[in-house]
Amino acid sequence: MTHGTSSEDWGGTSITEEGDDVDAIGARRTHGRRRGGRLATVGAAAVLLCSGQLLGGHAAQAADCPAPIRTVLDTTPATADRTVALTFDDGPLPQNTPDVLDVLRSHGVNATFFVRGDQAAAHPDLVRRIVAEGHAVGNHTWSHPDLSQVAPAARVDQIERATQTIERATQTVVDATGSQPCFFRGPFGIHRDPAIAGLAWDRGMTVVDWSLDTRDWSSPPNPSPAFQQEIIDRATSPRTAHPIVLMHDGGGYRQNTVAALDDVISYYASRGYTFTDPLGRAFPGSPGRGGTHVVQPGDTLSAIASGYSATWREIYQANRATIGPDPNVLQVGQRLTIPGAGSGGGGASPPPASGSTTHVVQPGDTLSAIASGYRATWREIYQANRATIGPDPNVLQVGQRLTIPGS
Numbered sequence: 001m002t003h004g005t006s007s008e009d010w011g012g013t014s015i016t017e018e019g020d021d022v023d024a025i026g027a028r029r030t031h032g033r034r035r036g037g038r039l040a041t042v043g044a045a046a047v048l049l050c051s052g053q054l055l056g057g058h059a060a061q062a063a064d065c066p067a068p069i070r071t072v073l074d075t076t077p078a079t080a081d082r083t084v085a086l087t088f089d090d091g092p093l094p095q096n097t098p099d100v101l102d103v104l105r106s107h108g109v110n111a112t113f114f115v116r117g118d119q120a121a122a123h124p125d126l127v128r129r130i131v132a133e134g135h136a137v138g139n140h141t142w143s144h145p146d147l148s149q150v151a152p153a154a155r156v157d158q159i160e161r162a163t164q165t166i167e168r169a170t171q172t173v174v175d176a177t178g179s180q181p182c183f184f185r186g187p188f189g190i191h192r193d194p195a196i197a198g199l200a201w202d203r204g205m206t207v208v209d210w211s212l213d214t215r216d217w218s219s220p221p222n223p224s225p226a227f228q229q230e231i232i233d234r235a236t237s238p239r240t241a242h243p244i245v246l247m248h249d250g251g252g253y254r255q256n257t258v259a260a261l262d263d264v265i266s267y268y269a270s271r272g273y274t275f276t277d278p279l280g281r282a283f284p285g286s287p288g289r290g291g292t293h294v295v296q297p298g299d300t301l302s303a304i305a306s307g308y309s310a311t312w313r314e315i316y317q318a319n320r321a322t323i324g325p326d327p328n329v330l331q332v333g334q335r336l337t338i339p340g341a342g343s344g345g346g347g348a349s350p351p352p353a354s355g356s357t358t359h360v361v362q363p364g365d366t367l368s369a370i371a372s373g374y375r376a377t378w379r380e381i382y383q384a385n386r387a388t389i390g391p392d393p394n395v396l397q398v399g400q401r402l403t404i405p406g407s
């Protein structure tokens with residue numbers, strides 16, 4: 001489907017804040033060697049197509065992102081009967097993003113935030129909260145230009161600065177390299193030219209369009225029940241069984257989006273939809289952890305595991321009969337059983353854990369460092385202590401007692 005080039009515009013409201021530490025981002029990493037070894041055991045795994053062709057060996061692929069789908073995604077792959085991907089662009093902004101996150105939390109669902117690099121630099125605490133609460137972060141360029149009007153070198157800079165900023169904001173809670181975005185969306189939906197989409201693909205990101213445009217960027221600057229209803233109607237138009245819904249938490253006044261979101265979520269939840277990322281993957285720690293995953297081109301066990309609350313080894317053992325002896329060989333379309341929370345299954349380092357335990361925060365502790373000492377992820381620890389940690393998972397108090405959830 002095609003989109004008007006201005007359909008993702010937000011009416012000319014200019015929000016440009018100078019990133020104060022832009023020049024400190026540091027040397028640009030060559031993407032071929034990033035994340036080396038973190039999941040090295042199966043990092044080289046590739047999906048075997050029915051034809052026998054190998055995919056997934058692209059040098060730029062980051063271990064945590066599945067190989068990018070090399071077409072512009074405008075519907076969620078049908079990994080379940082009904083899936084929906086909620087997406088929010090142009091943030092994070094303090095006047096909207098926390099409210100959007102609160103509504104999502106109240107429903108226990110997750111979404112994908114296509115952040116501007118300059119906004120992420122100005123509000124790294126909000127980026128951390130987005131990631132800590134289990135949502136996906138996508139790259140929406142540094143300062144939201146029309147990339148078709150930008151010189152090739154500047155395009156690269158727009159994309160890479162945004163990724164670096166996202167990683168910098170999250171490296172203390174996730175790990176030393178931070179949370180790498182697996183998704184890219186060009187400002188104004190200008191991302192279909194291979195000269196633009198290819199830049200994202202080469203950096204391990206799937207390009208994500210949308211199938212339902214709420215046009216919430218055209219909001220009046222005040223509460224409007226009529227406009228809220230328009231957003232709801234556009235977000236729930238049943239044009240596809242697997243919609244990607246476009247909304248905005250940045251770019252200006254978005255409280256009409258916040259007010260409409262509750263009904264949008266309820267519409268899909270009441271009809272049995274699963275809220276997924278744009279690739280149809282369940283979010284880590286989402287209530288529906290476990291279930292069935294249909295293997296996509298480029299999938300590896302480690303990439304699949306990253307979308308669920310499971311290790312690649314647990315998934316392999318749960319599907320040992322159908323996968324066969326080589327965990328590197330998956331068939332596209334194959335249905336894998338994803339073990340639910342606490343099913344065990346022999347991960348790499350299973351310290352005994354039954355029931356929760358307590359960790360007293362030491363100087364220098366981070367959630368990821370603490371998690372590495374227990375059979376828990378930093379996100380699970382964050383969510384189990386959400387009331388005491390506060391919105392920024394980076395801020396721990398020495399001496400603070402954290403509940404470590406048991407398996």
Ligand SMILES: [Zn+2]
Nearest residue numbers: 089090187188
């Ligand atoms: Zn945008």
